[in-house]
Amino acid sequence: MPDNSRPVARTVTQSLDSTLDSVDSAEDLAVDMARKAGFGEDDLVKIGMAVRESMVNAVVHGNRYNSNKKVRLSVAAGAGRFTVRIADEGEGFEFERLPDPLSPENIMRTSGRGIFLIRSFVDEFQIRRLEPAGTEVTLVKYMVSK
Amino acid sequence: MSVKLNTRQVGDVSVIDVSGRITLGEGSSTLRDALRELVTKGQKKILLNLGEVSYIDSSGIGELVSGFTTVTNSGGQLKLLNLTKRVKDLLQITKLYTVFDVHETELSAVRSFS
Numbered sequence: 001m002p003d004n005s006r007p008v009a010r011t012v013t014q015s016l017d018s019t020l021d022s023v024d025s026a027e028d029l030a031v032d033m034a035r036k037a038g039f040g041e042d043d044l045v046k047i048g049m050a051v052r053e054s055m056v057n058a059v060v061h062g063n064r065y066n067s068n069k070k071v072r073l074s075v076a077a078g079a080g081r082f083t084v085r086i087a088d089e090g091e092g093f094e095f096e097r098l099p100d101p102l103s104p105e106n107i108m109r110t111s112g113r114g115i116f117l118i119r120s121f122v123d124e125f126q127i128r129r130l131e132p133a134g135t136e137v138t139l140v141k142y143m144v145s146k
Numbered sequence: 147m148s149v150k151l152n153t154r155q156v157g158d159v160s161v162i163d164v165s166g167r168i169t170l171g172e173g174s175s176t177l178r179d180a181l182r183e184l185v186t187k188g189q190k191k192i193l194l195n196l197g198e199v200s201y202i203d204s205s206g207i208g209e210l211v212s213g214f215t216t217v218t219n220s221g222g223q224l225k226l227l228n229l230t231k232r233v234k235d236l237l238q239i240t241k242l243y244t245v246f247d248v249h250e251t252e253l254s255a256v257r258s259f260s
Contacts (some may be wrong), residue, residue: 020170020171023170045201045232049201049203052169052203053203053204056170056203056204056205060170101240102240102241107241107242107245108211108214108215108245109208109211110208110209110211110212110215111204111205111208113204113207113208113240114204116240117204117236117239117240120239
């Protein structure tokens with residue numbers, strides 16, 4: 001359970017290259033800020049994994065490792081919410097029509113579980129298309145019990 | 147820490163001791179290569195010891211599924227040993243826990259191969 005007595009209000013934004021190193025650094029940053037915000041180990045793992053999966057989607061599926069495209073990362077802790085925004089510059093995908101990874105016909109697929117896991121690990125998840133290109137996901141973990 | 151693998155024989159069972167992180171990139175490809183090598187050599191009984199795996203992402207889960215399918219399609223069996231709570235939770239969330247034959251001790255796992 002987070003330590004709610006800590007006055008935390010901090011936002012960090014970064015522009016990251018479309019590499020797997022960026023996935024690691026984004027995860028490290030989010031977990032470090034979440035730890036300082038008072039989250040416990042279980043929540044830190046969930047936040048780290050949600051950020052990691054979102055970054056992989058941005059780097060691999062969004063920007064497709066394109067060195068000319070960046071991933072924008074924003075991590076904010078404050079007002080009872082720990083918020084991470086990750087935006088790519090890719091062509092996007094039909095996130096409304098993602099197959100259910102739990103259905104019997106998909107259970108043995110080797111991919112397609114990323115967004116399902118992200119949803120499982122955070123309290124709020126939003127995804128939207130950006131103009132003229134790109135996809136932005138917003139992850140929120142509550143810092144207080146609702 | 148990236149993933150590290152050590153393969154050993156216990157009777158006719160190939161045991162792969164896995165430690166570290168099974169994530170997109172080197173971690174998942176290392177595991178994939180090790181399983182394919184064993185299958186190519188004709189190994190039919192493969193036990194993955196995940197007791198020292200600290201972290202696994204969706205790509206790593208995909209590699210476990212891929213490995214299971216590869217071994218099964220070659221007429222073999224792939225079983226899991228020593229799941230950490232985090233890995234077990236992930237397999238349960240994704241409904242894959244019942245797909246794999248999971249054991250808590252190496253002795254019971256080795257004996258379970260038909």
